Amino acid sequence: MISAPRLTLLAGAVLALTVLLGVAEPAGAAKAGGVLTLTQREDLPQGFAIHETATISGVWPAMPCFNNLVLFDPLKPMESADTVIGELAEKWSWQDGYRNLVFFLRKDVKWHDGTPFTSKDVKYTFDMLREGPDAPQKLRINPRKDWYSNVEAVEAADPYTVVFRLKRPQPSLLLMLASGYTPVYAAHIPPASYRTGCIGTGPFKLKEWRKGEFVEYVRNPDYFVKGRPYLDGLKYIVITEPGTRIAALQTGQVEVSFPNEVSKTNAEQLRAANPKLVITPYSINTNDNIVMNMKKPPFDNPKMRLAVSHAIDRRALVQAVHQGGAVVGASLAPKPYGAWGLLEPDLASLPGYGKPSDEKNKARKLLAEVGYSPQSPLRIEMVTRNIAVYVTMASFVVNELKQIGIEATLKQIETAQWHPMGTRGEFQIAANLTGIGPDDPDANFFENFSCGSPRNYSFYCSEQVMTQIQQQSQELDPKKRLAMVQAIQRKLEEDAPRPILDWRLDYFTVWPYVKNFIPHQSMYNFGRAQEVWLDK
Amino acid sequence: MKSYVAQRLAVALLTLLGMSVVIFVLLRLAPGDIVDILFSAAGFVDPKDKQAILHDLGMDRPYWVQYLDWIRGILSGDLGKSYRYELPTWQLIRPLLPVTLELAALAIVIAVLLGVPTGVISAIRQDSGLDYVLRVLSLAGLSMPSFWLAMVIILGLVAYFDWIPPMTYVSPSQNLRLHALQFLLPALAVGYRSSALIMRITRSALLEVLREDYIRTARAKGQTPQMVVWRHALSNAMLPVVTVIGIEFAFMIGGLVVTETVFNLPGVARFLVQAIQWRDYPMVQNLVMFISIVVILSNLAVDLVYGLLDPRVRYGD
Numbered sequence: 001m002i003s004a005p006r007l008t009l010l011a012g013a014v015l016a017l018t019v020l021l022g023v024a025e026p027a028g029a030a031k032a033g034g035v036l037t038l039t040q041r042e043d044l045p046q047g048f049a050i051h052e053t054a055t056i057s058g059v060w061p062a063m064p065c066f067n068n069l070v071l072f073d074p075l076k077p078m079e080s081a082d083t084v085i086g087e088l089a090e091k092w093s094w095q096d097g098y099r100n101l102v103f104f105l106r107k108d109v110k111w112h113d114g115t116p117f118t119s120k121d122v123k124y125t126f127d128m129l130r131e132g133p134d135a136p137q138k139l140r141i142n143p144r145k146d147w148y149s150n151v152e153a154v155e156a157a158d159p160y161t162v163v164f165r166l167k168r169p170q171p172s173l174l175l176m177l178a179s180g181y182t183p184v185y186a187a188h189i190p191p192a193s194y195r196t197g198c199i200g201t202g203p204f205k206l207k208e209w210r211k212g213e214f215v216e217y218v219r220n221p222d223y224f225v226k227g228r229p230y231l232d233g234l235k236y237i238v239i240t241e242p243g244t245r246i247a248a249l250q251t252g253q254v255e256v257s258f259p260n261e262v263s264k265t266n267a268e269q270l271r272a273a274n275p276k277l278v279i280t281p282y283s284i285n286t287n288d289n290i291v292m293n294m295k296k297p298p299f300d301n302p303k304m305r306l307a308v309s310h311a312i313d314r315r316a317l318v319q320a321v322h323q324g325g326a327v328v329g330a331s332l333a334p335k336p337y338g339a340w341g342l343l344e345p346d347l348a349s350l351p352g353y354g355k356p357s358d359e360k361n362k363a364r365k366l367l368a369e370v371g372y373s374p375q376s377p378l379r380i381e382m383v384t385r386n387i388a389v390y391v392t393m394a395s396f397v398v399n400e401l402k403q404i405g406i407e408a409t410l411k412q413i414e415t416a417q418w419h420p421m422g423t424r425g426e427f428q429i430a431a432n433l434t435g436i437g438p439d440d441p442d443a444n445f446f447e448n449f450s451c452g453s454p455r456n457y458s459f460y461c462s463e464q465v466m467t468q469i470q471q472q473s474q475e476l477d478p479k480k481r482l483a484m485v486q487a488i489q490r491k492l493e494e495d496a497p498r499p500i501l502d503w504r505l506d507y508f509t510v511w512p513y514v515k516n517f518i519p520h521q522s523m524y525n526f527g528r529a530q531e532v533w534l535d536k
Numbered sequence: 537m538k539s540y541v542a543q544r545l546a547v548a549l550l551t552l553l554g555m556s557v558v559i560f561v562l563l564r565l566a567p568g569d570i571v572d573i574l575f576s577a578a579g580f581v582d583p584k585d586k587q588a589i590l591h592d593l594g595m596d597r598p599y600w601v602q603y604l605d606w607i608r609g610i611l612s613g614d615l616g617k618s619y620r621y622e623l624p625t626w627q628l629i630r631p632l633l634p635v636t637l638e639l640a641a642l643a644i645v646i647a648v649l650l651g652v653p654t655g656v657i658s659a660i661r662q663d664s665g666l667d668y669v670l671r672v673l674s675l676a677g678l679s680m681p682s683f684w685l686a687m688v689i690i691l692g693l694v695a696y697f698d699w700i701p702p703m704t705y706v707s708p709s710q711n712l713r714l715h716a717l718q719f720l721l722p723a724l725a726v727g728y729r730s731s732a733l734i735m736r737i738t739r740s741a742l743l744e745v746l747r748e749d750y751i752r753t754a755r756a757k758g759q760t761p762q763m764v765v766w767r768h769a770l771s772n773a774m775l776p777v778v779t780v781i782g783i784e785f786a787f788m789i790g791g792l793v794v795t796e797t798v799f800n801l802p803g804v805a806r807f808l809v810q811a812i813q814w815r816d817y818p819m820v821q822n823l824v825m826f827i828s829i830v831v832i833l834s835n836l837a838v839d840l841v842y843g844l845l846d847p848r849v850r851y852g853d
Contacts, residue, residue, distance in 0.1 A: 043810070045577035047621075054579040140589060143578035196622055211621055211628055212810065213802045214704055237703050240806070241797045243687060244703075247694045248800075253703050273694075415576050416568025416815060423581040454580035 034534035035233040036514065039245055039254040041261065043212050043238050046141075048198035049191065050183050051129060054143040056259050056435065056523055059180045061215050061236040063527035064229075065112075065200035066183030069103050069122065069162075070174065072438075074531050077282065077520050079439055080339055081171065084178045088117065088201065098169035098476055105160040109224045111186050112198075112205045119156035124187035126154045126164070137191050144437075146446050146453060147176045150473075169474045171481075172442035179437040180525040203229035203530040213238055230533035249509060250274055257509040259523035260284050264325030267507035280508045283337030285522035286435040287329070288317070288393050288501040295425050295459045298378060303366045305496035308429070309351040310363035311404045312397055316356065318502050321396050326502040328353065330489040331444060333503045337521050338439045340485050341503075350493040352501075363404040374405040383421070384431040386412035393501070394431030422457040430457070432498075437524050441485045445469045449492060460497035537843075541836070548832045555828045559821050560603050569595065570619040570815045593619055595817075606821060616818035620811070625818050628807070629826065635705060636803035639726070639796070640788035642719055644781060646727030647734050652777065654731070655738025660765060662743060670735065677732025683794030686725040690798060693721075703800045722799040726792060730784045737780050741773040748772075771845055778845065782838035790827040 040061055046053040048062040067087040072079040086092070089103040109117035127135040130148035150170045155163045164173065176182060185191060189199050198206040203225070204217035217234040237254060239245045246266055248254045250273050262270065267279050290308060292299035299305050314328045327334060330350065334341030347353040351362075364373065372378040382401075384394035391412060398408045408429070413421060421427055436444045447453055450469060451461035465488060472484035493499065508519040513536040520526040571589045575581040590596045594605070609616050615625040658670045693700050701721055706714045745751065746769055754764050793805035804823060811819035 046574070052574075053577050055577050058577060141574055141578045141582075141585060143580060192622075210631075210802075211623075212807055235704075237800075239703055239800050240810075241800070244690060244700075244798055244800055247690050247700050248703050250694055251698055251700050253700060414568065415813070416572045419576045419579065420568065420572045420581050423583075454582060 030230050030515065030533040031535060032227075032230050032533070033232055034536065035235060036231050036256065036529065036532060036534065037254050038234065038236045038256045039248060039258050039261075040215070040236045040238045041242070041245065041258050042240060044209070044215065047195035047209070048200075048206070049139075049194040050181060051125075051185065051191070052139055052141045052143070052195070054181075054435075059524050060259060060527045062198065063180050063183070064202055064204040064217055064234055064529045065198040065206055066202045067109075067200065068177060068179075068182050068184060069105075070178045071180075071528065072178050072520060072525050074526055074528055075516065075518060077518050078336075078339070079175070079178070079520050079522060079525060081174060084174055088122070088184055092174070094171075094174075098171055098474075099166050101164040101166070101173060102157075103162045103164075105162065106224055107160055109201050110222055111188075111201055112220065115186065115188055117184075117186075117201055118159040119162045120159070121184055121187045122162045123154045123156040125183075125185045126151065128185070128191065130154075136187075139191055144176075144181060144447075146450070147182075147443065149446070168470075169476060170442065171476060172440045172473060175438045175440045176443055178525070179443070179522075180527055181437045203528065204231075204234055207233070225530065229530045231529065234529055246270070249277075252511060255511045255514050256517060257507075259508065259519075260286065260504070260506050262507040262509050264323045264505070264507060267325075267509065270509055276512050278510050278512050278514075280519055281325075281505050282508055282519040282523075283327070283333050283503055283521045284435070284506045285333055285338070285437075285439055285503075285524070286433055287331075287333075287503045288321075288326075289432050289434055289498050290397060290501065291422070291427075291430040291432045291457045291498050292496070293425050293428055293430075293458060294497055296428065298370075298380065299429060299458075301370060302495065303370050304378075305499075306351055306494075307363040307366035307404065308401065308406070309493070309496040309499040310359045310366065311406070312352050312400045312499070312501060313356040313359065314352055314501050317393070317396050317400075321393050322502065322504065325505045325507070327505065329500060329503045331449070331492050331498075331500050332441060332485065332489060333439055333521065337503060337505075340439065340441055340482065340489075342486055342489050346486065346490070350490065351496060352493075352499060360404055367405050372405050374403075377402075377405045377407040379407045379409075380428050381411055382408040382429050382431060383411045383413050383427045385418050385433075386414055390431060390433060393433075397431055397501075423454060425457075425459060432457070433504075435524070437522060439521055441469075441481075441488070442473050445472075445488065448498065458497035460495070462491075462495065465491055465495070541840075544836050544839070548829075548836070551832060552825065552828055556607065556821070556825060557603070559824045560599075560606070563815070563817055563820055564599060566812075566815070568815060570817070571595075573814050606818070610822075610825070615822045618811075618816055618819050620814045620816045620819070625822050628819065629804075629822060632802060632804045632807050633826075635801055636789055636792065636796070636805065639719055639723055639792060639801060639803060640785055642723035643726040643730060643788055643792075644785050646723055647730035647784065648781060650727065650731035651734025652738050655735040655777075656742060656765065656770065658735065658739045659742035659746065660761075671739075674732040674735045677728050678736070680729065681794075682726045682729045683798060685728065686722060686795050686798040689721055689725055701799060705802050718799070718801070722792075722795050722801060726788065726795055730788075733784065734777060734780055738773065738777050741776045742769060745769045745773045774845055775842060778838055778841050782834045786827075786831040786834040789830045790824075 042057050044061060045055060045058050048065055050059050050062050069089045070084045071087050073083040073085045076083040088105055088109060090106050092103045094101055105119055111117060128137050128139060130151050131145055150167050151164055152167045153165045157163055186199055203220050203223050205220045207216040207218045209215045215236040219229055219232050239248055249257055250270055270277055271279060292305050294300050318326045330342045332338055332340040334343060352359055384390040394410055398410050401408050447455050449456060449460055451466055468488050472481050475481040475484055510517050513534050515533050515535050516531040571586050618625050618628055621628060654670050658667045661667050690700055701718045702714055706718055708715045751769055754768050790805055793809045796803040796806040808823045
């Protein structure tokens, strides 16, 4: 008899294979025309200023306006270095042992206002992002500055050649540049203007942004990829009420679901109501995790952190909170949803992944060593954001902790206070969600686990792990690098600053005549809509 | 009458001034500010950058300076810029007003058309089977939150008709039929609840009036029952009903947030809630002032209508 975890893995592999095989229509079959209607759960938080936001609500509706130097192939759901394709760059080349990355740019690209695109725009964008000393402009908020900490200089060798000079080899840089979070801005436009409008090079031009209502695009007739986009336009309708969003999708008022919108239960409801809908499960590269503040008691004590990690039955959480619409994994998403994650056999030996009763016993034993028990419980306050997806997960965790002798009261924090509280360390333990741009160790580790990173909310700082992170970042042999990355994941779970509980799945839903809108293993990277067409 | 209206407007100005202080202070008492929200969208907070943004927005100035700046702006017709959208707040508020005003007006019309006649019938046929049925229906209307009713309408439309009203605003000139459907359904959800209240008030007011001596006199003089009710009793019974109508209309301007959200109507209330969540002080302050003005004017209109309904009520004498 096949065990439940193996069955889940098998099912996931079958689904992934189905998606892989059933993906692209041949270009010759595509029809031009039509306006695709999509939805947004909230209005754009920073307008079209993708570089000043770190939320799907910012990048999803803005991607069609822009291009990157490179992008993950929209027709391939699994992202990797092999699926990176050129957009503004025709070709690129690693040189000097992955210390220099040279891009040869397209010569036929114009900004939406007709200004020609050149290497000056690329240098401008990335000098601004890395906050280089000669950066001509500064972003008001720069959430991914750490992605470029290894970039020493960006040189515009000639109008159509750009060189990224790195301090040390970093193969991941290419993947970070391929993320939806890395468009190229225009050098002749102040970055602040992207908060109110959009001049990009992308397949669609902004027609109207009616605040709080919708964003509308029209086809860019001068787009440098001939025959693209297929669509005449896009319309993203802001629908803040989740029930109304699902109703709009079910009735066809919107034709594409919003990423991270359709849970397994919603998917079953939609399938039952409208069997024609095409529903594709995929990982959105977002995990549930528990952040423990290592700067103050009780979680400055590693035994306390391990006890918490042992106490939480991840598989039960996946069933109870997500109704099976999530997978267990460590700090990187597991196969088939990611390329770097630990597999079941590796997980089995980590805290929280063994037999639930054994894990709870281990947790109680650890707590007893520091003087607590179910009869003499530790009383703490757990915080979480006052959003349903956070609260349901946090409630489950509170119950798990109660069983080992930790009485946690759950405090819900409003969004306005959440990150300031996290940055100031004004909490003991938090139930959190973390979304990561590309499925890449650098993007994840440097942001969430490196010493001094503003998003390292647990204030974890391990010299050993930092050295390992730096080493894997420079490793050019993929197999060796995978082994190093997996070792880091094991170490992080053992140190337990931020135990990972699960990786959420989303059920991307489109109407059957919407073709070539293929979800990737990260929801932040497939919103360009350049290849999408309507078969009606 | 003119001097009465002038006096009321002068008092209204003082009320608005008081409201402005209340709004200003309450907003600043709420924890967090726009900069915290902006950083939330980015996932972290950088204290240096935060200070810089606060300075750019003028939020690091003393509160009394910020307050006077705002009031000075209102008096000169400049409502300031939205912190979130970086656009003049009037430019953002203007398109919201017709949506909310139309929804509120339709809801009130439905409420009056349903509530007054049913209240009259219920009063005339007191303790009859019809009276009980109408009272049960009104109790249902009072018990059902309008947002719940709105959700049920949406779910019912999806389940039985595979259809919901348009999710973006359709103007009458674009498509009158769709526009009507877009507003009629939420107006029904809101109007039903208000009609229940109006029905109860109409019923109890009319019952009280029907017990008056002059009504007995009118009947004794041979007036038809219809004449007694519609000509003699109703105009006196309508005074409290008019008050309720005025209060309900004023409430609707700012209180339709969930109905607007469920039906996805781009109105004042929905925008106000989002502005509060974003701590977009200029938007919130100006929207709340607008709602206050509507409440004040509604009350004034109600008081003036009293004079029309009851000749004994005279203003300015």
